[in-house]
Amino acid sequence: MPNVTYIEPNGNQVQIDVPAGWSIMQAAMSNGVEGIEAECGGSCACATCHCYVESHVDAIPAAAENELSMMENVVAERKPNSRLCCQIKMTPELEGLVIRFPEAQS
Numbered sequence: 001m002p003n004v005t006y007i008e009p010n011g012n013q014v015q016i017d018v019p020a021g022w023s024i025m026q027a028a029m030s031n032g033v034e035g036i037e038a039e040c041g042g043s044c045a046c047a048t049c050h051c052y053v054e055s056h057v058d059a060i061p062a063a064a065e066n067e068l069s070m071m072e073n074v075v076a077e078r079k080p081n082s083r084l085c086c087q088i089k090m091t092p093e094l095e096g097l098v099i100r101f102p103e104a105q106s
Helices: 024-030 065-073
Strands: 003-007 011-018 051-055 082-084 097-100
Touching: 003 024, 024 097, 065 082
Parallel strands: 003 097
Antiparallel strands: 003 011, 051 082, 051 097
């Protein structure tokens, strides 16, 4: 199973094996990772799973228009590597992915 490292707002690193096909958000929520709220449950309707993609940026498909629209509502600074992790699906190519959560989601 591919591995993802989540960096919580306090700097703590959590490594999780994420099944292919799961969203990065699902794995974080299922494992109690701090720094994510995911209020809408992954339907790309709240922007509370905002993250910074720290690695594998080019291996992740580009954000769709609805994700780009929702990212206009993020609370923390929006950066070039900002994404909503509910929209990133795990694949074997993303082995070793590193995701950082911002200080605030809402």
